[in-house]
Amino acid sequence: MTGRYHEMTTPNPRPAAPSAKDRILTAAFRRFAAHSYHETHLRDIAAAAGVDVAYVHRSFGSKEKLFQAVLAEASRSHGVAEVPLEDIVPLLTRHIFSDQEGSGPNDPDNLMILIRSLLDPVASGPVGARLEELYIEPLRQKLGDDDGLRAASIMSLLIGVRIMHLFLKLPSVTPQDTDRATDQILRAVQAIIASDAAAKNPKADL
Template sequence: MTSAAPGRRGRRPGSPDTRAAILSAARAAFASGGFAGSTVRGIAADAGVDAALIHHYFGSKADLFVAALELPADPRILLAEAVAGGAEGAAERMLRVFLTVWDDPEMRAPLLAMIRGVFEPSGRTLIRDGFLAVVVLPIGRQLGIDEPERRMPVAASQVIGLIMMRYLLEVEPLASMPADEVVAIYAPTLQRYLTGPLA
């Protein structure tokens, strides 16, 4: 029995580097085509694997997208309990989760790397055409708020501003402000974006 010739072409079998190849292909696809413009089949072809392997390793296309962001934790899981509490008081609950994660030095480093990547064209596509669709808008729908497509980007702009000032630029007094004080300042405005009048 002869062995396969070196350089043999075809589908990549399940192997230790298969997951990494899928993630690499997914990051490239999502960065260039956004979430809606990328397909599991196309990503599988770029990675040299069968599409079934993507579902095996990652589950859904949304799960693959979140994995491709290389975040220290899945924000959908982190926010699940806060979202399950309903729209009333959601801003405070979500901000407390958010601050707990970002104030952890081990979690902050990879999150800051992602934020810095937003200033690259591919990073903008990942956030605008991916993260908003996969993470942010579904939160609004799960909360049951009206006009989530309008409200959630506005709410996200408030949180992104907080990230920039507190963690990236480290502007005082916000950078060293206790979490409870940040929540007290930001939660009412964020809650209005979620459930109050926008105009």
């Protein structure tokens, strides 16, 4: 009886609080998704994580190394390598007209981290390598291409529309009917995917 009573009244253990390093990494995800590499400062990341800047330096060494840690974490939890080909296009176009930005390691829109820092001279090398690793190369393999032209074309289209919508805020890419606009982009991507078959059989459309 005593054992049973003890079993029934013992509270469930609370989940462990995230470590300081985990809080720093989550804060860095949010900052790098909302700001470019150049605009992101370690003091802001430290404040969001509830630690001092010196601790961030001790944990990661520098802003560049922290950025690389964010990209490395993204490699473990994002990309399209594990996604079936038929699900990739809907996945990549789902957030294209969203005004929301990535907020942490488990957020599916962390492509924003790459987009934000594409043109930064320090970050562009790692960003390009990660874009290739997470998106272009897996797409190339799933499409069965010898080169990555179709995969790169798809990512160029999606990134370009995202930049024009979120950063330039052009009216033509800020549609009221986002479902219809997303469907148009979806069909454009599907046309790129189908283009290889048409190129190999040019008489098919005659």
